[in-house]
Amino acid sequence: MTDTLFSFINSMGLYHLTVGNLIMWVIAFVLMFLAIRKGYEPLLLIPIGFGIFVVNLPLTHLMENHNILHIFYHYGLEWELIPPIIFLGLGAMTDFGPVIANPKTLLLGAAAQFGVYIAFFFALGLGFTIPEACSIGIIGGADGPTTIFTTVALAPHLLGATAVAAYSYMALVPVIQPPIIKALTTKKERLIRMKQLRPVSKRQKIIFPLVTCGLVCLFVPASAALMAMFMLGNFFRESGVVERLSGAAQNELMNIVTIFLGIAVGGTMSAEAFLNPKALMVFGMGLVAFSFSTIGGLLLAKLMNLFSKEKINPMIGAAGVSAVPMAARVVQKMGTDEDPRNFLLMHAMGPNVAGVIGTVVAAGIFLTMAQ
């Protein structure tokens, strides 16, 4: 009888609850609180938070073979399926008009990858291996799916930390960027008004995804999965004849895979996997990455102004951090704070979406060289 009772108690998860599990619950609740009360990236932080909560319920084995979280993780993430599908939806939502109208903003998107490499070096200095440092560095690209895609390939044991860091810092862009922008620009620079963007024809918008996909994939084949899906989604949007496909990519498909992505990422964050100094260092490196990416974009914009007749407002360089559209909105707000008639949003959207392409290219290079 006593044996049976003990056996029954032993089968209860409650009996096996550890301090680590409780700490992870707190982290889960914090993420859910930030999502619900503060509105920080709720589409990701809610399923991630819930995934963290359930995976830290002892003896549920949800992340072990053939259980639901493991199935989402294995077929969605290990098979690198979900990030490209999310990019399909993102492409369908993205308007590349500002980039086509002002192609030099593509260079600002490139400069904003500076933080990726700074964080890469910092991570190496802290004792991470090269593949791990690449996964940490790519957080600076401010692109969740690319971070996940790269981390699964190079350092899957860091997936939980890098994904949560990437999405958390993306939500904190309105907090991280303004002080950096103010520190690196003068009031006169922030007041620069830019010429209205030239009109872009439908034909140009249709050809852009084909050209971009071909060019990037020819130079960096490792980025093909993400870039091809991104440009396919954009092609759906711009062709104008497949509204249903574009709509499905932006809505139903995007929503479904976001659920699977969030819960699978949360499922990787068990106490054993997450509560170690490396995960905390990843969070610290994420902030370094974001900050230096902002700095890189700003500095190149200032440099371009030295050689350009038509001045650009250097704040749009900060929008090269590809947290679309948050970074562009930050620049818009700072512009109108200085001058209520200075509308920078569309100008900032150019480097903002260019940064997505830049991050994918940077990730492709990492995958080519570090795998």
Add this chain to the structure above:
Amino acid sequence: MDIWTEAMKIFIFGFSSVFFVLGTLSITVIITRVMIEKFADNPKKK
């Protein structure tokens, strides 16, 4: 190979590749736009 040497290679090659690819894309967009405006987007006839 020393890890820092490898890291420098990744940085130099990687960062310059990002600029190269996006710079090439920028030039391609300009050329494509000019060609489309010249040959395809016909001006309105009076």
